[in-house]
Amino acid sequence: MTNAQMLAHxxxxxxxxxxxxEVQQFYAHQMQLFDSFEAEPWAGTFTENAxxxxxxxxxxxxxxxxLAANVRRNRELQAKTGEQLRHWLGMLDVQRQAxxxxxxxxxxxxxMTPRGGESRVHRVCVMEDDLVLCxxxxxxxHRLVTRDDLA
Amino acid sequence: MTNAQMLAHxxxxxxxxxxxxEVQQFYAHQMQLFDSFEAEPWAGTFTENAxxxxxxxxxxxxxxxxLAANVRRNRELQAKTGEQLRHWLGMLDVQRQAxxxxxxxxxxxxxMTPRGGESRVHRVCVMEDDLVLCxxxxxxxHRLVTRDDLA
Amino acid sequence: MTNAQMLAHxxxxxxxxxxxxEVQQFYAHQMQLFDSFEAEPWAGTFTENAxxxxxxxxxxxxxxxxLAANVRRNRELQAKTGEQLRHWLGMLDVQRQAxxxxxxxxxxxxxMTPRGGESRVHRVCVMEDDLVLCxxxxxxxHRLVTRDDLA
Numbered sequence: 001m002t003n004a005q006m007l008a009h010x011x012x013x014x015x016x017x018x019x020x021x022e023v024q025q026f027y028a029h030q031m032q033l034f035d036s037f038e039a040e041p042w043a044g045t046f047t048e049n050a051x052x053x054x055x056x057x058x059x060x061x062x063x064x065x066x067l068a069a070n071v072r073r074n075r076e077l078q079a080k081t082g083e084q085l086r087h088w089l090g091m092l093d094v095q096r097q098a099x100x101x102x103x104x105x106x107x108x109x110x111x112m113t114p115r116g117g118e119s120r121v122h123r124v125c126v127m128e129d130d131l132v133l134c135x136x137x138x139x140x141x142h143r144l145v146t147r148d149d150l151a
Numbered sequence: 152m153t154n155a156q157m158l159a160h161x162x163x164x165x166x167x168x169x170x171x172x173e174v175q176q177f178y179a180h181q182m183q184l185f186d187s188f189e190a191e192p193w194a195g196t197f198t199e200n201a202x203x204x205x206x207x208x209x210x211x212x213x214x215x216x217x218l219a220a221n222v223r224r225n226r227e228l229q230a231k232t233g234e235q236l237r238h239w240l241g242m243l244d245v246q247r248q249a250x251x252x253x254x255x256x257x258x259x260x261x262x263m264t265p266r267g268g269e270s271r272v273h274r275v276c277v278m279e280d281d282l283v284l285c286x287x288x289x290x291x292x293h294r295l296v297t298r299d300d301l302a
Numbered sequence: 303m304t305n306a307q308m309l310a311h312x313x314x315x316x317x318x319x320x321x322x323x324e325v326q327q328f329y330a331h332q333m334q335l336f337d338s339f340e341a342e343p344w345a346g347t348f349t350e351n352a353x354x355x356x357x358x359x360x361x362x363x364x365x366x367x368x369l370a371a372n373v374r375r376n377r378e379l380q381a382k383t384g385e386q387l388r389h390w391l392g393m394l395d396v397q398r399q400a401x402x403x404x405x406x407x408x409x410x411x412x413x414m415t416p417r418g419g420e421s422r423v424h425r426v427c428v429m430e431d432d433l434v435l436c437x438x439x440x441x442x443x444h445r446l447v448t449r450d451d452l453a
Contacts, residue, residue: 020323021171028242032256084299086258086275088241090390091330105334107388109413111260111275113299119275124388124413124421148386148415172322179393183407235450237409237426239392262411262426264450270426 016096023094023104023131026138031087037075043068047132047141054145055125082115089127102131102138108145124148167247174245174255174282177289182238188226194219198283198292205296206276233266240278253282253289259296275299318398325396325406325433328440333389339377345370349434349443356447357427384417391429404433404440410447426450 026045033042043064046052052067053060061067078084092106105128112122130142177196184193194215197203203218204211212218229235243257256279263273281293328347335344345366348354354369355362363369380386394408407430414424432444 015168015320016327017168017172017317017319017323018166020327021168021319024243025167025171025245028244028257031242032244032258084275084302086242086299088258088260090241090392091333091388092326093330093334094327106330107334107390109390111272111299113275115302116300119272119300121272121413121421121423124386124415148388149418149421151386151417166319168319168323169317172319175394176318176322176396179395179408182393183395183409235426235453237393237450239409239411241392262423262450264426266453267451270423270451272423 019096019102020092020094022138023102024092026131027089027092027106030140031089034071035084035086037071037078039068039071039075040064042071045139046143047134047139050140051142052140053143055147055150084113084115085122086111086113100133101141102129104129104131170247170253171243171245173289174253175243177282178240178243178257181291182240185222186235186237188222188229190219190222190226191215193222196290197294198285198290201291202293203291204294206298206301235264235266236273237262237264251284252292253280255280255282321398321404322394322396324440325404326394328433329391329394329408332442333391336373337386337388339373339380341370341373341377342366344373347441348445349436349441352442353444354442355445357449357452386415386417387424388413388415402435403443404431406431406433 030042030045033045046064046067049063050067051060051062052070057070061070074085088109088111089106090109092104095103095105097103105126108123108125108127109121110123110125111119113119125148126146128144129140131138132141133139181193181196184196197215197218200214201218202211202213203221208221212221225236239260239262240257241260243255246254246256248254256277259274259276259278260272261274261276262270264270276299277297279295280291282289283292284290332344332347335347348366348369351365352369353362353364354372359372363372376387390411390413391408392411394406397405397407399405407428410425410427410429411423412425412427413421415421427450428448430446431442433440434443435441
């Protein structure tokens, strides 16, 4: 991220209220893209070399091409099972870092609904992100998700 | 909605942080009114001719009188079953429109707790609203709810 | 709370967007401290003589020493059962009072995950707080939690 890519309002001058609202909006949009299998738009919410470290994958993935491929695999899986997943975040703690990036820690829930069946809680997780401001938009540069059942 | 009904701060001049906080506060209040069976105050969070299109009703309802009647039916049902419902929204995506209205898309969960029994997830839904600013307050002019289990 | 302990920006002059973001951030941090058994930091999010009235305790507790002791008991219990609890808040209604304090009412969910087992909804509650601004930070002076299953 170069200076030229930064907004007129650099991160350090943003009000906390603006940063907190932007991050909530960012995550809402990002999770809806994920659950709708919008592979490329979702991958675009990460930086180009982002690291995505989640317990459902055998190893951390890096970069947008791998991220998008992961969403396409999810779409194929969903087409077979008919199970709709919904990813929710909550209890969002946003800590501004001296270099203008954000460190976030929040809870992540996954709800699952079989077609014609009963919805249920599928996973309870903790998500820790590094966010950077790229051309006026927040992007995830590093994500670590841990599952409560495997803790 | 006439110009005379608009706030000194019209929607276009509001900061995103203010709009996002207002909408969150609006929904929190609206859902609490609904779960407490406050029929008229809840209906008052919609515009006079609002359309409310949800899968639990046989057809979309229009206008505050029908909306309030729906809440009174819910209250009677709850008195019989003793089941307490709680409606939660999350992953709130707020998109400002050129005409000053808002288009929102979020997830909606319904939790159900029988008296003396175990709480559980009852429904997982997606909610899409049009919001307009009337005399300084956001109001729903159109709501569409879809259920994951019926998708 | 003396005037000297107040921020340069007293509560009445704060924008609603700032107050709403601060309260969300406050609760996110507070709930994460609670679920991580950080006894003293969590107790420090209450005022010195705060009253904490929750249905899982036989009587309301008062003050930070008792609050911290309660968290240490939770930690011991969790070490035995291996069950991870996560406390979530949602539908946060924030009402500013004339004296600069806040009155909040929100829903509170508790998710429980046994080690190696299936996550589930454990409790659905309503939480009502009084918040005061102490040396620039929000603190809970009174908390009342009610459980839907006992209502």
